[in-house]
Amino acid sequence: MRKHAGLALVLYTSAMWAVGPECGDFGKLSPHAAKYEEQDRGDAAAYAAYYAGMDATERQKVALSTAFLPTRGTIADMGSGSGSSSASLGRLYPKMKVIAVDNNPKAVAYAREKYPLANVEFREGDVADPLFPPQTLDGTANISTNHHVTTFNGYSLIPLYRMLDNQLAAMNYDRPYFTRDFVVPVGPEKVFMDLPNHDGKAEGDVTGLSTAALFETRFARDFVSSVHRKGGVPFRKLPSPRPGFSRFELDLRTAHEFVLHKDYRKSEDNWRLELQEEYTYFSQRQFEAELEKRGLRVLVSKPIYNPWIIDNRIRNKVFFSNLEGEALPLTPTNYFIVGEKVHAGRPILLKETSNTIVEPQYLKLRHFKDGRTGQIFDLVSRPEEVVDLVPWFEHEGDLYVLNRHQYPRPILGAAGVRPLNEAYGSGFINEPHSIAIPPGQSAEATIQQHMKEQLGPLGAQPVTLGPSVTYLPSPGGIAERVKGQLVQVPAHFDPVPLPANFSGFSESGYLQPVQAQQALRSYHVGGMFEARLELNVYELLLNRGRPVGPWIGANVNLKEQPGKPVATSTSATLNPPSRAPFTETNERANFLEVRTGKFTEVLANGGEGKSQSREYVVPKSHSTNSVASLPVFKRNGKVYVGLETRDLPAAQLFNGSSALVTTPAWRLPKTVDNIDRARDFVVDGLAKEFDVKATQIIPLGGEYMVSPGLTPEQVMPFAVEVDASKALSSKLSWVPLDELVQQRDKITDAHLKVTMLRLAHATGLIE
Numbered sequence: 001m002r003k004h005a006g007l008a009l010v011l012y013t014s015a016m017w018a019v020g021p022e023c024g025d026f027g028k029l030s031p032h033a034a035k036y037e038e039q040d041r042g043d044a045a046a047y048a049a050y051y052a053g054m055d056a057t058e059r060q061k062v063a064l065s066t067a068f069l070p071t072r073g074t075i076a077d078m079g080s081g082s083g084s085s086s087a088s089l090g091r092l093y094p095k096m097k098v099i100a101v102d103n104n105p106k107a108v109a110y111a112r113e114k115y116p117l118a119n120v121e122f123r124e125g126d127v128a129d130p131l132f133p134p135q136t137l138d139g140t141a142n143i144s145t146n147h148h149v150t151t152f153n154g155y156s157l158i159p160l161y162r163m164l165d166n167q168l169a170a171m172n173y174d175r176p177y178f179t180r181d182f183v184v185p186v187g188p189e190k191v192f193m194d195l196p197n198h199d200g201k202a203e204g205d206v207t208g209l210s211t212a213a214l215f216e217t218r219f220a221r222d223f224v225s226s227v228h229r230k231g232g233v234p235f236r237k238l239p240s241p242r243p244g245f246s247r248f249e250l251d252l253r254t255a256h257e258f259v260l261h262k263d264y265r266k267s268e269d270n271w272r273l274e275l276q277e278e279y280t281y282f283s284q285r286q287f288e289a290e291l292e293k294r295g296l297r298v299l300v301s302k303p304i305y306n307p308w309i310i311d312n313r314i315r316n317k318v319f320f321s322n323l324e325g326e327a328l329p330l331t332p333t334n335y336f337i338v339g340e341k342v343h344a345g346r347p348i349l350l351k352e353t354s355n356t357i358v359e360p361q362y363l364k365l366r367h368f369k370d371g372r373t374g375q376i377f378d379l380v381s382r383p384e385e386v387v388d389l390v391p392w393f394e395h396e397g398d399l400y401v402l403n404r405h406q407y408p409r410p411i412l413g414a415a416g417v418r419p420l421n422e423a424y425g426s427g428f429i430n431e432p433h434s435i436a437i438p439p440g441q442s443a444e445a446t447i448q449q450h451m452k453e454q455l456g457p458l459g460a461q462p463v464t465l466g467p468s469v470t471y472l473p474s475p476g477g478i479a480e481r482v483k484g485q486l487v488q489v490p491a492h493f494d495p496v497p498l499p500a501n502f503s504g505f506s507e508s509g510y511l512q513p514v515q516a517q518q519a520l521r522s523y524h525v526g527g528m529f530e531a532r533l534e535l536n537v538y539e540l541l542l543n544r545g546r547p548v549g550p551w552i553g554a555n556v557n558l559k560e561q562p563g564k565p566v567a568t569s570t571s572a573t574l575n576p577p578s579r580a581p582f583t584e585t586n587e588r589a590n591f592l593e594v595r596t597g598k599f600t601e602v603l604a605n606g607g608e609g610k611s612q613s614r615e616y617v618v619p620k621s622h623s624t625n626s627v628a629s630l631p632v633f634k635r636n637g638k639v640y641v642g643l644e645t646r647d648l649p650a651a652q653l654f655n656g657s658s659a660l661v662t663t664p665a666w667r668l669p670k671t672v673d674n675i676d677r678a679r680d681f682v683v684d685g686l687a688k689e690f691d692v693k694a695t696q697i698i699p700l701g702g703e704y705m706v707s708p709g710l711t712p713e714q715v716m717p718f719a720v721e722v723d724a725s726k727a728l729s730s731k732l733s734w735v736p737l738d739e740l741v742q743q744r745d746k747i748t749d750a751h752l753k754v755t756m757l758r759l760a761h762a763t764g765l766i767e
Contacts, residue, residue, distance in 0.1 A: 063521035063552055065141060067430065067514055067528050068176045068299070068338050069093075073138060076101060078125060079145045083111025090120040092518065101125040103148075128153070128163045132170040140167045141178025150281045155226035157281065161290075168294050168341060177296060177339040179287070182279035183303065185256045185331040186422075187322075193255045194319040198244040206271045211262060211317070212246040218271070219258050225278040227254055242319065253280060255320065256331055263313050284335045288424060295604035296339035297348040299406065299430075302423035302526055303332030305675065307554035307699060329674035332422075336527070340406070347506060347601035347609050350410040350427030355597040363615045363710070365594050366479065368582040368649035376589040377582070377649050380617040380710065381479035384436035387443050388484045389450070390536040391433070391458055391511065395491045399516040399546060402458070403533055404433045405495070406509035409708045410599035411616040417712045420625040420668070420678060421703055423529075427599070429708065431530040432484065433511060447485065455511070456496055458489045469539045471750045473532065473706035474713065475650035475660060476667070477592055477617065482750075484536040486543075504612045506601060516541055517549035520761070524553035526702025529714070531754050534704070538757045542741075548766050553701045556762040558634040561724040565636050570739040573643060574746040578657035582649040593620050617711045619667055626715045628665040629682045630700065630755040631692055631732060633724040639763055641740065641756065642692065642722070642732030655748060662749040663756075664690060664732075665715075675716070682718055691730045696721035701758045706750045717755050719762070738765050 069075065069089075076099035077086035086100035098120040102108050111122045125131055127142070128149055146160055153159040171177065193215075200210035206218060220233040228234070233254050240247035248255075257279060264274040282290070288301050310330060320328040342348060359365075366379045391402040406428040413427045437446050444465060451459030466486040473482055498508040519537050522528040541548050594617050601609030618624055631642035644664050651660035664686060672681050683694045700717040707713070728734060740747075741760050747753050760766045 063518065063525050064180060064336050064527040065176075065178050065338075067519055067522035068178070069139070073097070074099065075139070076137070077141075077143075078127060078131075079103070079143060079148075080111060080122065081107060083107075083115045083120075083122060085143070086111070086120055086122070087115035087117060090115075090117045092515065094119060097121070099123060101131075127167070128159045130166040130170065134169050135172045137170045138172050138175040139177065140171055141176070141180075142167075143178070143180050144182075146179065146181050147277060147279050147281055150226070151277045155224075155229065155278055160281065164290060164294060168296070171341045173341055173343055175341055176299075177291070177341065178337070180304070180334055180336045182260065182281075183332055183335040184280040184283040184286075185252055186283060187252050187328055187331070189251060190249060190323055191252045191255055191328065192238070192321045192323065192325070193248050193250065193258070194240045194242055194245045194321075195248065196244055196317065197246045206265045206268050209265075212248075214262060214265070215248060215258055216246075219261065219275070222275055223254070223257070223261075225254065225257065226281070227251065241325075245319070249323070252320075256280060259314060259318055260333075284332075284337075284422065284424070287335070287337060291337065291339045292348055295341060295344065295348065297342050297346075297406075297428060297604075298337060298339050298424065298426045299428055300336065300338040300423075300425055300527060302336055302421060304334040304336055304526070305330060305421075305699075306333040309333050327676075329676045338527075342604050344603065344605035345607075345609075346604055347408075348426060348604045349602040350408055350413055350505070350599050351602050352410070352413060352415045352597045353600050353611070355415060355595045357593055357595055360594040360596070360615050363594050363617065365592065365617075367585050367588050369585040369587060370647065371581045371583060376585065376587050378477065378589045378592040379479040379649055380477060380592060380594060382710065384438060385443065386434055386480065386482050387437055387447065388432035388434050388482055388532050388536060389447060390484060390486050390533070390540070391455075391489045392486060392516070392540055393489050393491045393513075395493075399540060399544065400491075400513040401516055401519060401533070401537055401540065402433070402489070402492070402496070402511040402513050403430050403519070404498070404509055405430050405512040406507075407431055407498075408503050408505045408508065410505075410612065411597065411614055411710075411712050412705075412708055413599075414595070414597055414616060414618070414712050417618070417624050418673070419703070419714045420623075420673070420675060420716055421526075421714075423526075423703070423714070428509065429530055430528050430533070431708065432533040432536055434532075434709070443483065443485070447487070451487075454499060454502065458492060458496055458511070463487050463489065467539065467543050469535060469745070471535070471748050471753055472650055472654065472660075473750045474711065475648050475662075475749060476665075477619075478707055478710055479650045479653055480707065480710070481654045482532065484532060484539065486536065486540055504610075506610050517547070520548060521550075521552050523704070524551060524701045524758075529702060529704050530708060531704035531706050531715075531750065535750070535753055535757070542766065548761055551762045551764075553758070553762060554699045556698050556700075556719050556759065558632065558639065558721055558763065559695075560637070561633050561635050563635050563724060565638070566640055566728065566734055566736075568640075568733070568735050570735040570743055571746075573733045573735050574661055574740075574743055576645050576657075576659040576661065579647070579659055580652050580657060581647065582652050582658055591619060591621070592617050621670075622667045623670045623672070624712045624714065625668045625672070625678070626665060626713055627668060627678055627682050628663050628715050628717045628751045628755050629686060629697075629720045630663050630718070630752075630759055631686060631690075631694075631720050631722045631727065632737070632759060633722055633727060635724055639737040639759075639765065640724075640734045641737050641759065642690070642727060642730070642734050643752070644690070644732060651748070660749055661747065661752065663752045665751050678716055679718070682720060686720060686722070690732050692727045692732065693723040694720045695723055700755055700762065704754060706754075715751065715754075717751075717758065719755075719759050737763070741766060
């Protein structure tokens, strides 16, 4: 059994002052310290102003990490900067000791004065050196730190490798590692970059220069990096096809560096300081490889597209194209990785070594024909009913859910599967504790027996089942109805290991508590992505009358649109006339195929572990990516959303009627291979199929999955603000969002549940 009592987690960000091997010598400069002195930003007032701009990102940093943190022990936030994230962690988890370390003594002094919390301690330290004895820490994270290590060591990767080795050597096993930083973009080596020349002057002080002049006269002249070590950026200036813009041909990585630097020029000194740093050093794939080489299991690895930066600093302000003039998609602003150090003989990756397309043995591929239209639908089902068991408890006023942590879901790494957001993982995820109910057995009896036999102290006493929520996870292609079952258990902070034979691989993860509101925040920013757990967390908080906490995804600011109140009936919309036009047939739509894949554990020592065969379903001609859009407008202070009623055989099988109220959603063609094209696809789809005009499209939290045991399908959700004057005569039914939340028990489509709850959260209708 893993023991997590008294654990210490270290979060490194930009710590550059030496700490002795026993963590007691905080006053001496390391041999490397002098090179970091140029980062000094002045007096306390200057630091306060600097951190005021930085702290807007702290909530995202905390949200990305807390879903993987223990709820007790000792956490160290190294490179803590303003101390804001350290203080947030300390407040969230008063039972934890938070040790915050930064390279700059002025930063440490500022944080000590600003955040005098009993369970938060601020120190000085250097991440490039060994700070702690081997295997004495229970986690490590680097938040916007690694690029300092390379920049202020001559743009060399060697100190970064040394930092990784030292930090990972100090970690204990079964503990998390985090990093969030900038990323080398993937794309053509050379690009055209179009910059505005009308937004400032052609010469003069850096604060007043146009973006094009800033690049040409300052950045290209002075920037030094690992790509251009002697300084200066080679470029070729060309006429731009866009009025008011100048075009420059240069390498993609340096162009990306300019975009990251261009807005930090409040003064000549500010620009000089920012220009010292090279933000990019690794691609996402390089960092994943370095972690796996050192025996870490990558739990989450994904690019981050910061909505505020994209909307305020990039979109319609900078344009990239290849040398043939074809527009390039947006590049990520950052990336985020969670890894876990495991013993040499344990798996770090589930790899598909082969797959075949044969008639399934476990899954069942069925076909249904619409008697009115003749349209054929393919559906895949499994023999058992599925219950998502969600144990929860209350402790000192907070609600916690026990999620299944690091459960092996091998098909997420199926060969040829390319998530739209380039997310990568080892195949081990966080999810609800799903159990299969054998045919003919009652769900309640199976749950009671399972808890007694498999969950140790959590199931020692008979439990009373609480509220449940039932939905169809992916009714367009999967004939499955899932029941989310809340069950209250005694407070239990120690992880509960699950038997290895539960998954068929060498391990099955464990149940680990996470604070309910923190889990939701992780979904907002994509740190967690299995949406069935999210739905159950929402249900727990709403059912218990608890706050859901602040929304920290992209801002959803809806404009008030003129017009009279909308006459509508939410109850009637959610209860369309019953119909059952589908009959089972031998004819095939040939839209879905079932594959049988062989998945093998790759061990931390490079060897191979257990292998298992898994059947899973993918579209034949489309990608494994989908989009779900929730059309919305605001009138007379009320938020309305547009719903579609679609006829699907899965709905008829479980509900008795094929009429399913849902949100407009599409499987994406393989040609839609980036986020920009996905946005365009949604806008075009709403116009062509529903006759609504989009005025604003907003990411609605992170991407999600609804059935990772059957399909690697990943869904990207959007809130789409539309023109109300035209929308009311469209093919959609418009209902007040607050009434939809109140009647959520009538919604059976998981995609509508997810998008509806997220939009209600983002607009403050649930708090």
